[in-house]
Amino acid sequence: MIDGELDKHDPEAVAEALKLVTATIAGKGGGRAEFWIHDVQDGDDAGPVAAGFTPYRDLWQLRAPLPAAPSNLIVRAFDPHSVDDLDAFIEVNNRAFSWHPEQGGQTRRDIEARMGEPWFRPEGFLLHEREGRLAGFCWTKVHAPDGDDPALGEIYVIAVDPDFHGQGLGKPMTLAGLEWLHAAGLQTAMLYVESDNTSANVVYQRIGFDRHRTDRAFETHVEPIA
Numbered sequence: 001m002i003d004g005e006l007d008k009h010d011p012e013a014v015a016e017a018l019k020l021v022t023a024t025i026a027g028k029g030g031g032r033a034e035f036w037i038h039d040v041q042d043g044d045d046a047g048p049v050a051a052g053f054t055p056y057r058d059l060w061q062l063r064a065p066l067p068a069a070p071s072n073l074i075v076r077a078f079d080p081h082s083v084d085d086l087d088a089f090i091e092v093n094n095r096a097f098s099w100h101p102e103q104g105g106q107t108r109r110d111i112e113a114r115m116g117e118p119w120f121r122p123e124g125f126l127l128h129e130r131e132g133r134l135a136g137f138c139w140t141k142v143h144a145p146d147g148d149d150p151a152l153g154e155i156y157v158i159a160v161d162p163d164f165h166g167q168g169l170g171k172p173m174t175l176a177g178l179e180w181l182h183a184a185g186l187q188t189a190m191l192y193v194e195s196d197n198t199s200a201n202v203v204y205q206r207i208g209f210d211r212h213r214t215d216r217a218f219e220t221h222v223e224p225i226a
């Protein structure tokens with residue numbers, strides 16, 4: 001971990017800090033290093049690149065004003081006491097996010113831990129069933145105002161089971177979450193999406209989301225010092 005005082009928008013300071021980090025890693029047998037710049041600005045790549053890092057992942061934060069269009073999808077709330085709901089969610093989630101570095105491979109224990117967090121509200125965790133099984137879900141999270149940010153209603157996790165992809169479910173599934181957030185009093189919606197997640201970005205653009213900021217990840221593979 002790099003000291004929190006580092007100004008990540010100062011390329012020279014970043015390059016110097018990252019060179020120290022990679023030298024340390026090299027001395028400890030080598031390995032992979034990852035570095036994130038939140039709200040990346042023009043010119044910010046220079047520091048990590050000078051230290052041998054490559055940009056490899058852009059995470060976009062999108063925002064949209066509420067209310068959005070109505071959803072018209074029949075949904076119900078996740079039941080936190082139902083093992084069937086939990087297992088159905090995990091199955092669809094892991095199938096839909098098999099490619100995702102953080103959201104894939106979830107276990108009962110992982111989800112129960114998130115359900116135990118103070119922000120968790122099952123009423124804002126919406127399920128859509130089709131053909132007698134879970135076809136999609138939209139899990140929301142409400143953030144209190146923070147600094148310059150107003151209260152934000154986050155589309156925290158949204159997915160459609162791969163068996164139902166391409167049927168136009170993504171948009172009403174997202175809108176169902178936005179409808180709930182607006183009913184809960186939120187005026188601004190927010191979500192994070194990978195820049196290269198084309199199907200999700202098509203859906204979000206159609207709903208009216210705009211890019212608010214970009215978080216960029218850099219990586220390098222450090223050889224051990226012989």
Ligand SMILES: CC(C)(COP(=O)(O)OP(=O)(O)OC[C@H]1O[C@@H](n2cnc3c(N)ncnc32)[C@H](O)[C@@H]1OP(=O)(O)O)[C@@H](O)C(=O)NCCC(=O)NCCS
Nearest residue numbers: 096158159160165166167168169170192193198199200202
């Ligand atoms: C994102 C997701 C919810 C979208 O749901 P979906 O029901 O498959 O979406 P749809 O098929 O209705 O719409 C996607 C649109 O993107 C388009 N699209 C998909 N891939 C595309 C590509 N590579 N280039 C251009 N357009 C593309 C589709 O053609 C479709 O447009 P259309 O309605 O004009 O045909 C779904 O793909 C999913 O669950 N993905 C895995 C989980 C995930 O990524 N969640 C979002 C995390 S932020």
